[in-house]
Amino acid sequence: MKKIIAIDLGGTSVKIAIVSQQGQIIEKWSLPTMSQQKGQLIVPTIIEAIISKLEERKERVEDYLGIGMGSPGTILKDGSVKGAYNLNWVNPHPVKAIFQQEINLPFVIINDANAAALGELWQGAGKGCSDLVMLTLGTGVGGGIICQNRLIEGSSGSAGEIGHITIDLSNQFQCSCGKKGCLEAIASARGLTNLAKVLAKDYQGSSSAYQAFMVSQTIDAEKLIKAARAKDDFALRIFDEFTKYLGLACSYCANILNPDRIVIGGGISNAGTYLKEAIENHYQHFVFQPIKDQTQITLAELGNDAGILGAGYLLLLKESGK
């Protein structure tokens, strides 16, 4: 049975994998992302790596069903990518056109948050589900939505911008998008520092997390969650605000879409069950009660492989006409 070439393009490295139609990763490797020279070298380098790999494996393009790729930025209908600032692709960059000129295989490309959602649906926390929302908690907050096994892309490709819902009407926090009060300005790695700044103003209790923050003026997500777990008072207050807004955002997704699962992924989700349960407690308070037990919060399972598996799955879906 034909295999799939899957690519997960990131700001510092490109992950490439050969994936079976059953979702097994047969071979996986990575290379640095060549983002210098306005990002002109990124795609040629990936193509070269794929062609060498096929030679090394003594395979031909006919052994493959096609290529699926996940990329940062906005994906346009013609397979160009724009607004991927860390790749230096500010204006539309014709990724699909370059691939199709060099490799004679079907090619699909999607946004990396959507790829992660599809990956979790296929082989991870959403296995067996048809409806899933994925929230990726890292430097920012990403979102991917799947309804009835289809990716929801929206009329201009901007669906899933859950990180930029205005969730704090008191507008205390400036977001990188220019707006104030976004979920991302509270419930991301950066958001933890924002929360700490506000809570530190009138803080009177006893806390080593507070003392550390007063020195560094920045919050490390992993350390903060560890301190909260150890019942540090200042860390617990930040953690409670952080998970409150995430629980609220999950309740919005549940009320609007009623998916089987809301999957929490990204670097911060490595905090595991302690984080999940805190989000869940807030979520269950905010959500429309008949949905409470129908739409469940769960942790991502695939880690760094979600993106490549999702890119491969999209290719499989398109080629099988779904």
Add this chain to the structure above:
Amino acid sequence: MKKIIAIDLGGTSVKIAIVSQQGQIIEKWSLPTMSQQKGQLIVPTIIEAIISKLEERKERVEDYLGIGMGSPGTILKDGSVKGAYNLNWVNPHPVKAIFQQEINLPFVIINDANAAALGELWQGAGKGCSDLVMLTLGTGVGGGIICQNRLIEGSSGSAGEIGHITIDLSNQFQCSCGKKGCLEAIASARGLTNLAKVLAKDYQGSSSAYQAFMVSQTIDAEKLIKAARAKDDFALRIFDEFTKYLGLACSYCANILNPDRIVIGGGISNAGTYLKEAIENHYQHFVFQPIKDQTQITLAELGNDAGILGAGYLLLLKESGK
């Protein structure tokens, strides 16, 4: 070409129509909803009316593609309806099974808010669009969601519960669902009275709307919006809060789904452009800026016909295998 029988079941009346596959209403009539005797008579009465109509028109069931129906309540996978309290269908009522026993035609049934959304997509404010969210502002707040021409029903049929998102964290307003702070407890006909009660507490200005409210202790949506338009101070303050929360809810739908249109319908939407523009102003402030001009707010166009057209369209979609 075969025609479609479309039914819009409401708490006080049932609208029935014969609809062409192009979306023209060929004939339309209505009858009272027989909700006494635990609602057991509702479906038989509708079936009888349809059979008489076919005799009157000298037509046979073979002249029809099928029957599409919209109903209040939760629609279960087997075509039963539950939780339709104003029909006295509390436990699952086997609507589809009764129809199929009596009339040998394909039958589909959906929630009335979803039917209205499909109707507007087919023949109204969403004509030519593939992605649409509809908000119905009446006694409560209903929601219907369509992505890529498909109705989003959710994993347990509860998608579109936009009226029950927790939008006011200060929890001032009790909702009929048992939760506090729901959109419906603010941005519905009932919600206007809730807002007036809170704003009246410390109100000091000069306003005839305020004086009228102090006597009646209730707000009539039409009069309130008229007073706001005439720059009555108290009415304007209520109207601004009301439209602020609606604009915020629209921004959530836009950020999450990025539809072509968010369609505002229901009785309150008769206030027209004045209402639409106020919601839009708040919406544009809250929404993720790249989506602002992509997802547009618009008024519903079909009024009371949205439900029957949507029910007919669902049947057409199902029978044409879409």
